[in-house]
Amino acid sequence: MITIKLLSECPLSDAVSAWNKGFEDYFSSSQMTVDQFTHRLGKEDLSPSYSFVAYCEEEPVGLILNGIKTMNGKKWAWNGGTSVAPSHRKSGVASKLMKESMDVYEREGVEIASLEAFSVNEKAIRLYEKYGYKIIDHLLFLELKGRRKEDLFQDANKNAYSIEYGLPKDIGKLVLYNDSIPWQTQWQHIRDGESLVVKDSSENVLGYALYRRVFNGEGNLQSIILYQCECDRHIHNKEEVLKYMINYVFQANESIHRMTYNLPESNHSLVDILQEAGFKKVYTPNGTLLEQVFMTSKK
Template identity: 35%
Template structure:
């Protein structure tokens, strides 16, 4: 018999242990220590009250975690992690959990549901498709640990300013987008650059920086970089933003997380700079409450 229990009824340590147990042997190592797990729950807005553990005849068999936001007047849900304990894989537990999760979305009157899946995890993608999720784009993750040669990118007529991530929400052409972890509520520790052509804002970038215990720059992670629509100088705008974000004279690790493959201008510029793809995901959506 399959039963479910909401995660808010567990001590957080037990939730973390179930997460690690369910993701054991997964394509990508998603296990994490307790402190990092707590940070992820908070930073990604995951709801323990609306996430659950799955039991089969009284034994823990899986976990589903989800987050919920109001975006542009619609209630949006994100599947922040679904995994089956190894001993129960291949027995239809994943499908049962997704079905229960969709029932939960209906109870909460969710309008749109998103999730990501590793692009090589074909069985999971097929499962989500049978549950009426549609694949809408690929998400690219890249890295570069070398110094960047951006000398030719320094000559432009734009003004570039730095600020907090939340500040780009005031730009007329900013949209929240469909990638949960790149939306402003997930970037409380994020930074931004805004590109101006005269007094007009024409582009922006969102990123995070990390530092070592001595205050030295350790890494920069790019999350979004876009120009205003219908700009003929789109490539030049993105170049100006990237040069400010990447701080090319600094020695640090540079990564790019979940950039949409449809953003060809950005992908091509990153390729020119020597960034290499280390993982791809698929972005999937289901429109509910129609």
């Protein structure tokens, strides 16, 4: 018999066990220790009070992680992972976990529910569609290892623009901030991140970027991760401004790892610019394309 319990009422070790069982045959390595699991809950604002563990008798066999918070004036919910042990798949465990989550979303007055799933995980996508989710975009992971190409902006008038560097919270105040993006790339979740805002000579905001630089133990730059890069859609020089921002985000010319995280495929101009600069799609060690679907359900 399957019973569903709030994660807040369960031992953390049970939740981690359920997670690791459910992802032991996943497309990419997702195994976690209790410490790593706890860190992820805090980092991504996932709440034990909104998450559930599925038990078969006393054995943890399934888990769903949820976060609920108000972002940019809207109450969002995020499914941060649904896992079911291989031995208990096709027995309704995932549906029970989803139903409990949907009930919580309704009680909490959630306006938008979102999640991501690997594009190749068709079974999971069908399950989410059954509960009202729809695919609204595809999310790309692009990378460039080593030295980048020369200045992408060399033919433009750099004096026409200025840049203001800041913190992630600074872009959340912008009128053109795009809040219709995945939970993990919203500014509230980019710890140790940085932002830049591009303005024209009249101080009009033309675009912004959100990114994070990663340093090794010796303090040397190791990688740069781009989470957002958006332009005012009404300007005529959108591509030029995007190139300008990309140059400053990835300005280091040394041999480092540059990557995007959950980059919306619908941002066609940016995708084209990055691929022109030599960025390639990322594959898992077993050859699976690392690409997700972004799904939402509006209540």
